[in-house]
Amino acid sequence: MTDDAISNLANETRHFDPPADFAAHANATASAYDEAKADRLGYWAKEAERISWATPFTEVLDWSNPPFAKWFIGGKLNASYNCVDRHVEAGNGDKVAFHWVGEPADDTRDITFGEMKDQVSQAANALIDLGVKTGDRIAIYMPMIPEAVVAMLACARLGAPHTVVFGGFSADALSSRIIDCDARIVITSDGGYRRGAPAALKPAVDEALLKCPDVRNVLVVRRTGQDVEWNDDKDVWWHDIVDKASTDHTPEAFDAEHPLYVMYTSGTTGKPKGILHTTGGYLVGATSTHYNVFDVKPETDVYWCSADIGWVTGHSYIVYGPMANGVTQVMYEGTPDTPHKGRWWEIIQDKKVTQFYTAPTAIRTFMKWGDEIPAKFDLSSLRLLGSVGESINPEAYMWYRKAIGGDRCPIVDTWWQTETGQIMISPLPGVTSGKPGSAMTALPGISADVLDDAGDPVPNGSGGYLVLTEPWPAMLRTLWGDDERFKETYWSRFPGKYFAGDGAKKDNDGDIWLMGRVDDVMNVSGHRLSTIEIESALVSHPKVAEAAVVGATDDMTGQAPVAFVILRESAGDGGADVIKELRDHVAKEIGAIAKPKKVLIVAELPKTRSGKIMRRLLRDVAENREVGDATTLADSTVMDLISTGMSTAKDED
Numbered sequence: 001m002t003d004d005a006i007s008n009l010a011n012e013t014r015h016f017d018p019p020a021d022f023a024a025h026a027n028a029t030a031s032a033y034d035e036a037k038a039d040r041l042g043y044w045a046k047e048a049e050r051i052s053w054a055t056p057f058t059e060v061l062d063w064s065n066p067p068f069a070k071w072f073i074g075g076k077l078n079a080s081y082n083c084v085d086r087h088v089e090a091g092n093g094d095k096v097a098f099h100w101v102g103e104p105a106d107d108t109r110d111i112t113f114g115e116m117k118d119q120v121s122q123a124a125n126a127l128i129d130l131g132v133k134t135g136d137r138i139a140i141y142m143p144m145i146p147e148a149v150v151a152m153l154a155c156a157r158l159g160a161p162h163t164v165v166f167g168g169f170s171a172d173a174l175s176s177r178i179i180d181c182d183a184r185i186v187i188t189s190d191g192g193y194r195r196g197a198p199a200a201l202k203p204a205v206d207e208a209l210l211k212c213p214d215v216r217n218v219l220v221v222r223r224t225g226q227d228v229e230w231n232d233d234k235d236v237w238w239h240d241i242v243d244k245a246s247t248d249h250t251p252e253a254f255d256a257e258h259p260l261y262v263m264y265t266s267g268t269t270g271k272p273k274g275i276l277h278t279t280g281g282y283l284v285g286a287t288s289t290h291y292n293v294f295d296v297k298p299e300t301d302v303y304w305c306s307a308d309i310g311w312v313t314g315h316s317y318i319v320y321g322p323m324a325n326g327v328t329q330v331m332y333e334g335t336p337d338t339p340h341k342g343r344w345w346e347i348i349q350d351k352k353v354t355q356f357y358t359a360p361t362a363i364r365t366f367m368k369w370g371d372e373i374p375a376k377f378d379l380s381s382l383r384l385l386g387s388v389g390e391s392i393n394p395e396a397y398m399w400y401r402k403a404i405g406g407d408r409c410p411i412v413d414t415w416w417q418t419e420t421g422q423i424m425i426s427p428l429p430g431v432t433s434g435k436p437g438s439a440m441t442a443l444p445g446i447s448a449d450v451l452d453d454a455g456d457p458v459p460n461g462s463g464g465y466l467v468l469t470e471p472w473p474a475m476l477r478t479l480w481g482d483d484e485r486f487k488e489t490y491w492s493r494f495p496g497k498y499f500a501g502d503g504a505k506k507d508n509d510g511d512i513w514l515m516g517r518v519d520d521v522m523n524v525s526g527h528r529l530s531t532i533e534i535e536s537a538l539v540s541h542p543k544v545a546e547a548a549v550v551g552a553t554d555d556m557t558g559q560a561p562v563a564f565v566i567l568r569e570s571a572g573d574g575g576a577d578v579i580k581e582l583r584d585h586v587a588k589e590i591g592a593i594a595k596p597k598k599v600l601i602v603a604e605l606p607k608t609r610s611g612k613i614m615r616r617l618l619r620d621v622a623e624n625r626e627v628g629d630a631t632t633l634a635d636s637t638v639m640d641l642i643s644t645g646m647s648t649a650k651d652e653d
C-alpha cells in the first residue's frame with residue numbers, strides 16, 4: 001500500500017466496536033492496559049500463572065546485560081508437561097486435543113489430550129533409545145500430521161531443542177539448517193498429501209544428508225505408503241520404535257531459560273538466522289496472548305489456525321499456546337482447494353470451529369474464488385477471526401468480516417514476528433475496536449513505538465520505523481551461535497531498542513498501521529524471503545553471471561520475487577528454456593515459494609558508482625512505475641534498456 005493510501009485510510013473513521021455480547025464475556029479486560037502500564041513486570045508475573053511451574057520463579061526479568069534478557073529467573077518447568085500432562089491430571093484426558101483432518105476425504109482422526117500424552121511419552125522414550133540427551137538438537141521436516149506435534153513436544157519433553165524446517169523447503173535449505181544447529185537426528189515422514197496426491201519428503205532428507213554426515217538417525221513416519229529409499233544404518237521407522245515404546249515418561253523440569261527451539265528465518269544476508277527461543281518466557285508469551293487475543297474458552301471452543309507448523313505461527317499458535325491453554329483444535333493436512341474450493345469452510349462447518357486464524361494471502365485467494373463458495377456452508381459457529389503475516393488490505397478485511405464472519409465476528413489483525421515469538425500488536429477482542437488495515441495498538445505489557453531517522457518518536461499522523469522499546473517474555477534470546485549478529489541486526493539501529501525491520505505509521509488516533517519491510521526482506525504469502533538469498537541461489541547457477549532480485553507488489557501474494565539476471569556469455573541469449581531453468585533452480589535451492597514470478601534477462605544492472613545495486617529502481621520497473629531518480633547511477637542509460645526489456649517480458653507462471 002502506498003503512503004498516501006495509508007494516510008487516506010488512516011483518516012477514515014471506519015472502525016468496528018466490539019459487539020456488546022462479545023464484550024460481556026471477553027477474556028481480555030480494558031483495565032489490563034492500565035495495570036500493565038503501571039506495573040509491566042507485575043502484569044507478566046500474573047500472566048505466568050497461566051502455566052504450571054515445577055519450581056516458582058523468584059524474579060520476573062533480568063535485563064542487566066541488554067540485549068540478552070532472562071525471564072522468570074529461578075523458575076523451572078517442562079513445556080511438554082504444560083501442553084499435555086497437566087490437562088490429563090486435571091481430568092481432561094478424554095478431551096479432544098486435535099480434530100485432525102487429512103487431505104483425502106474421510107481421512108480424519110480425533111486425538112485426545114490423554115492420547116497425546118501417551119504418544120509424546122512414547123516418542124520421548126524412543127528418542128532416548130536413539131541416544132538423545134538434553135540439549136541435543138533435533139531437526140523436524142514433516143507434513144501437517146499429528147506426529148509433527150508429537151515430535152515437537154517429545155523434543156521439548158527431553159529439553160532437546162527442535163528446529164522445524166517447513167516441508168516446502170528444499171534439501172539444500174534443510175541441510176544448511178541441520179548444519180547450522182548441528183542436529184544429529186532428523187524426524188520426517190515418507191510424505192504427505194497435497195492437491196490430491198502423495199508428495200514425498202524423505203528423498204529431500206536423503207539428499208540433505210549427503211551434506212550432513214553427523215546425522216545419526218532419521219526417524220520416519222509412514223503417512224502415505226510411498227516407496228522410500230532405505231538406509232539400514234540410519235533410518236528407523238516411527239512405528240517400529242515409537243509405537244512400541246513405553247507410555248511412561250516423567251518429564252524433567254528445566255530452567256526457564258533452557259533452549260526450547262531454533263527457528264530459521266530469512267534475514268538481509270543470504271544466510272538464514274537461527275532464532276533462539278527459550279522455555280519459560282516463550283511459553284508464557286504464547287499462552288497469554290493466545291488466551292487474550294483469541295478469547296479462547298477451553299471448555300467449549302474449537303480453534304483452528306491454518307498455518308503450517310514449519311513456521312513460527314504454527315509453533316506459537318498451534319503447538320505451544322493453544323495446547324498449554326488446553327483448547328480443542330482443528331489441524332488440516334492439505335491445500336484449501338482439495339478436493340474442492342470450499343474445503344476449509346466445510347471443515348469449519350463440520351467441526352464447529354469458533355476461532356479461525358489465517359493469512360491475508362489466503363483471504364485474497366478466497367475472495368477471487370467468489371462469495372458463493374463460503375455461502376454454501378454454515379459458518380455460524382465462528383466467533384472470532386484472526387489475520388497474520390502481512391497487513392490485511394481493507395478490501396480483504398471487509399470480505400473476511402462479511403463473507404466468513406457474518407458481520408458479527410471481531411477480526412484480530414495480529415502483528416508479530418518469528419523473533420517476537422508472541423503477538424505484539426493487535427486489537428483485544430471485546431475491548432478494542434478494529435480498523436480495517438490497522439493492527440491497532442501494542443498489547444498490555446508490550447511497548448511499541450514508531451521512530452524517525454534520528455530515533456525520536458513520530459507524532460500521530462506520521463510514519464517511521466517500528467521498534468519495541470521494552471523486553472517481552474517470548475523475545476528471541478539470540479541468534480543461534482551468533483550473539484554479535486543478534487546485537488547488530490536488531491539492537492544497533494536504535495540503541496537499546498529492538499528494531500523490527502518494518503515501517504509503520506501512527507494514525508491520528510495513535511493506532512499503528514504496518515507498512516511493510518524497510519530492509520531487503522520481502523514478504524511472499526506472509527512468509528519472509530531475503531532478496532539476497534534468492535540472488536545467491538541464482539548466481540549459483542552456472543549460466544548466471546549476476547542477479548538482482550526485488551519484491552514486487554502482487555495482488556495475491558502481497559509481494560512476489562522478480563529477478564533481473566545477467567547471463568554468462570557461454571549461456572547464449574536466454575530464451576524461455578533458460579528462464580524456466582533458472583526459476584526451477586531457485587525452487588530447488590530454496591523452495592517453491594522463492595521461485596521468481598518473472599525473470600528478466602538484462603545486459604546490465606543499475607549500480608551506483610560504488611557498485612551497489614539500486615534495487616529501488618528495479619522495483620519501479622517490476623511494478624510498472626515510472627523509474628525514480630536515477631542520477632546516482634554510474635551509467636544512467638542502463639535503466640532505459642531494462643525498462644524496455646520489462647515491457648516485453650511476460651509473466652512466467
Ligand code: PRX
Binds near residue numbers: 312390418501523527
Ligand atoms: O513484516 C512483518 C510481517 O511479517 C514479518 C514477520 O515475518 P515472520 O517472522 O515470518 O512471521 C510471520 C508470522 C508472525 C513482520 O516483520 N507481518 C506479520 N504480521 C503482520 C505483518 N505485517 C503487517 N501486519 C501484520 N499483522
